[in-house]
Amino acid sequence: MMRRLLFGFILAVMAVSAVAQMLMQPSAESDELFAAGVDLYNAGKYREAIPLFAKSDSLDKAQLDSTSNRRDYSSMWLASCYYKLGDTLTAADIDANYYRFAPVDRRLTVKSDSLLQIGMEYFNQGDYAKAAEYLTKCAEIEKSVLGESHIFYGNSLNFITLCYYYLGNSNSAILFGKKGLTIYEKVLGKEHPNYATSLSNLAGYNSDIGNYAEAIRLGTEALQIQEKVLGKEHPDYVMSLANLAIINAEISNSDATRYCVEATEALSGIVKRTFADLTARERNLFWDKYKAWFERTIHLIAYDMPSDSLAENGYNGALLAKGLLLNSEVELSTLLKESGDEEVAGIYNDLKNLRLQINKLYEMPVAERPLDADSLERVAQGLERQLVQRSKAYGDYTANLVIDWRQVRQKLGDSDMAVEFVSFPMRNDSVMYAAYCLRKGMALPKMVPLFEERQLTSMDKRLYLSSPMLYNLIWKPLEKEMKGVTTVYFAPSGELYNLPIENLPIDGSTYNSDLRSYRRLSSTRQLALRRDGVEVEKAAVYGGLKYDTDTVTLANDSHKYRTAEPVQWSSRAVADSLNLRDGVYELPATKIEAEDIDKALETARIDTKLYTDTIGTEASFKALSGSEVNALHIATHGFYWTEREATQLDGLAFLNTDMPTVVQE
Template sequence: MNKILLLLLLASPLAISQQISLGAQYYKKGEYLKAAYSFKAEIPLLKRDVGEKNKGYLATVFLTAESFSKAQRTNESLQYYSEALKIYKKYPSLKKDFKLKRLVRGYYNALLMSSFEMFLADNYKETEKKLLECNSLVREYNLGDSDKYPLYKAFSQLYGKTGNVNHHLDYTLKTLELSKVINGENTVGHIKELSNTAVALDGLFKYDEALVYIEKAFSIFLDLDLDVLGPLASHLLTVRASINISLENFNKSEKDLLLVIRSLNKNKDIHPSYKKRFLGSAYQNLGYTYYKIKNYDKSANYYNLSLENYKDVFDSNSLAIANLELNLANTLDNQGKQNSAKPYYLSSLKKASVNYRNIYYGLSEEEKFLFLNIRIGTYFTSLSSFALRSNSNDITIVNELYNATLFQKNQLLNSSIRLKDAILSSNNLQLKTEFNEWLEVKKKLSKAYLSENSNDNTNIFALESKANFLEKNLVNQSEKFKKFNDISNPSWKSIQEKLKPGELAIEFIDFEHYFQKWIDKKFYCALIIDHESENPKMVYLFEESELLNILNRNKTNLRDGIESIYGTLDKKNNELYNLIWKPIETFTQDSNIIYFAPSGLLNYVSFSSLSKGNDFLSNSMNLVQLTSTAKIIEKTDISKSFKKATLFGGIDYGKNSEWSYLEATKTEIKEISKILNQNNITVESFTGLNAKKVMF
């Protein structure tokens, strides 16, 4: 309290008001929020009476910030710390009476706290922004090791969580160096930093280096004579086992994991939830150890034990459960028990997709992309490989594959930002209020599902119920919300309902092959439905290397390259047709309109230029290319979809161009223009040299 009084005595007598005195009393009693509001109330009066150049004014702003900080009101404390620092820099005369380091350190700690709050809310972009600002303060004001240590540790956690493995290792090593000074080398704190470094190196496949750090951690652990049955011992053994699995030292990983399991079962002091989590992890790693040495019976047994423990700790749709089910599916598949493996393959993919839906509104657009491609992609690939190996027309599997393909594509194509903008621009106040409330509930659900420590399933159920209730209201009130939900969660059935007789939908898929290990091959298949299909059909097409052999032909110029792939008007090339279309031609021959969505390298193929015999595919059937066959759900009349069109034809490319003038294209755009004009669509046409100028 003396420090506060000294700060206030720096002001003129006018500054020692009743509010400041009251604030000082609250501060002394530890009632920091009341103190903050008392100091805050005096700021505008002081500014009016003595001006911001006065040292008492600066002291009051600073004390407001510090009181808010101690009251854990981070945003308010940041506001006043920032203001105090601004005043300090603006008036050099204040520097002789006011300790800069205390002011900077207060601001620094508030920023760190704010970054931690952002991290817990899974707002990683804002977390990084706050931490970078802290880093600027460290450099500008030459802050010490005790300040850098929590900062570098926070950077390490952030980049570890977001998968930036290089930055993760960089800051983990910096934290480790500072730990020698802050914690001392023979301490529990330093043991933990050595373990974190081992994990970071493991993530970069530097297994030998990782093993050195974890062994050093063990050495200190034994020197300190710590509890071998405690959680720290179990953690170190688990990390070492994981590294040894990567190094294929399976005997060593087996020994460590069995020791973890015995220790945990003997320890009566560990909280039941914590114990089940650790046991589940040990059983899972042991299951994977036996999987790698092809002891599938033991592997399946330990995976099942892990599942029993995880079910009591994690939500049923968590990625921890999904990943374990996928491991169990692969093990059963390798045992030749395809019928037993199938439900686990299906369940793991379903759980991963549900998990994504639950965290959707808690992720940025970039994080959604990474989550879909890295996490959910593994489940999709595993099921696709299983379908190809077992029975590619298993009804349940093919149905799920089609729906999963639609789900992945549409989550990438449909941005939640567009929905939010559409709803919030509405004049319906109740709609906007309920939408914002629904968003907040969804964000809380995201946090609950992503949390590695949360096992409060009752809270999750309550949030899910509230979200569902609000969602029903929103669907009833808003066509835009209903349409977004329909489009974002499509199924092959919803597409089929839009297909007319004679129409066909083809969703192409590509996936890497997995059986016992990842095989360096990528396969392409087609999923096909028409207006009366009972279920989609899955047709195997080709390996990607076969397509690359055709597309990668080296020619001296672009035109020769295209002609070598597709042929010419006089001499067609049927290779691409035979590779891509021939396997599915029995399904397409009676169709008038074929909607298709390419995947992978098929996005580089001109389907209309595929030729069978002496004719192009586009001359025998109407092909409509889509980014996803789910776009059929949005299908509208052409006259309602756009009001203006720009057409190019009869282009004069110039004398030195590889491309020739095509007179017929000029005629074609005239005919197209007539059709569009009949539908009240304004047309702007470019031909000759004008077309080239506009295009280029």
């Protein structure tokens, strides 16, 4: 029952679906069966009431939307009948949460249920003030009709609590949260997951108003209950660990380190275990729950409380988080391709072609789509589910998702250094950049704070290639760590993805690339997974592309790379911003580079395809999927500005040079 499910943990958004049929009521036939069943139940005739509630429940499940909170009353009464007859197992199977409680007559809660549904709809829309208004009215009716100690009333109070929390009114959240907690203690008892969840949320609200001692007390009590009732691997227990780490870090309490490290290790385990059974879409939704911990929180704590343990923890978290969703796709794809199973290969190719169909459909206006994209999505989900299950016969594709920093260190040479850049929001609305550094001889990774993003974005972009300002911001703080280093393997973050940080001026005549080699990676985890002796067999090289290619040429080109799909190409305007400005339309030097690389690869007898001019299009790039290309080079020199940025610059003045040959090349 939607209303019976309690919210999750601190900062967690309630997973309540949009209410499509919020005010639908059970049918007249169901109501008659329900009423007759209630009469028999109240007369102690539980066995006679069972078939009536079973039929009513069957009708409700068939006729009411799954989000309707009018849908599960009959199952509550049905479970209670079995419980009264001593069949606890059947009762728990029907309604595990409420079979022990006195069931609620749905005829008394028509108005309150409607108010609850409306309130939850406002909650989903982010209108927490309106949500609180309707939920408060709902709670008042429940208190009057069901009593001030009823579980429904307690649940509504906790929903109201969340509304006030999201409105920034932590004091009111604490007030309503305490009332809800009192009801849970009385009805459920202290050793119950919902009671522990309420404690954990109250800890968060107290932390928000600076009442850290109380927050730690409540959070610790919640953690102890969850460990006893749920176990240390349960997500609720792990999130309570994370919450305690955050609260303790607010006051620089050393306990934050222990909680932070334990939470990261446990959450990494949950990700690895859970991903193995999920499709790509499910992995996306699952990762949304936990990514803030790996992408922000652990780095913020490591920055606030510098220590070897937290630097180690932060680096491990970054190794997991960067490119996790893409990495999981690649690992699964590799495992399936190496299986040698022709049936699996057939399913994989069917899925790949179906995804191409779906992508083409999404590129077209809804009214012009010849097929229903949602229906194809469901078919694709089914195929992917088959592949996920079949993959288990050939190995664990999640084995390489959780990489430890020691595995990276093992692959480093004496003069190598790994640098994992991270960027994370601070409490003052600023974004901080830092680097996790690792060398072969280091006992542990080291976190080096670098700069705030506003220092970078406020810099005159015309000075990027003519001044050491950018180098001083990014690399100079790492000079001590880079002493004796000849090769730096680095993975950028945030704005650093858009900057040529491997080739920055140090002074008037020296660039950082003159001093050592810099190799850009998506994540330094790639070092741990590097296979020694892997040979390139097939390559694709792009360079000298025509950025202002007309749409007719693009449409014609797309037909060269058709896939098995019924959707016809729909010619549409190209919105690339390079077409919207009077600037550089092509980069001639990239064609020279691409041709030189193509010749070198051919000399090495590597099967190579060169894409230049109008041949190197988006369609040609997409067609590489499944072609077994294991080396790809795209020559892309220069900067890319948004229209707003471009209008603020005078043509190519950002290069700050009078040498036309430099501009041309």
